[in-house]
Amino acid sequence: MNDKSAVGKAGEDIALEYLQKLGLRLRDRNWRVGHLEIDIVMEDAECVRFVEVKTLSDDVGFDPFEEITELKMKRLIRSAKAYANIKNITCEMVFDVVGIVLGKQGAEVVYLPDAFRVIN
Numbered sequence: 001m002n003d004k005s006a007v008g009k010a011g012e013d014i015a016l017e018y019l020q021k022l023g024l025r026l027r028d029r030n031w032r033v034g035h036l037e038i039d040i041v042m043e044d045a046e047c048v049r050f051v052e053v054k055t056l057s058d059d060v061g062f063d064p065f066e067e068i069t070e071l072k073m074k075r076l077i078r079s080a081k082a083y084a085n086i087k088n089i090t091c092e093m094v095f096d097v098v099g100i101v102l103g104k105q106g107a108e109v110v111y112l113p114d115a116f117r118v119i120n
Contacts (some may be wrong), residue, residue: 011055011100014107036079048089050080051096058103065099077118093118
């Protein structure tokens with residue numbers, strides 16, 4: 001595992017623990033079909049949440065949310081639609097973003113629930 005993938009996995013572990021403490025239930029992690037991937041799929045009483053996790057080291061010097069571009073959102077939506085089709089999900093699709101900044105003092109977690117939605 002290279003440094004980038006180790007940092008990404010560590011961030012996903014932290015994000016998953018954080019989301020579970022909020023009461024969300026894990027459906028899938030690192031779900032893939034073809035070239036499409038979803039980092040974490042959670043659910044609550046109302047909907048399925050597709051969670052994109054962005055993890056950076058604090059020495060990088062920029063915001064992890066800057067990496068959620070319009071192109072990235074389109075890919076996330078395509079991935080979520082494929083997931084919903086395969087898993088027979090008919091509820092509204094909610095997209096959350098979790099930013100993790102790893103530093104010497106530990107991890108800083110910034111959660112952006114409901115970053116955007118798509119009606120399935």
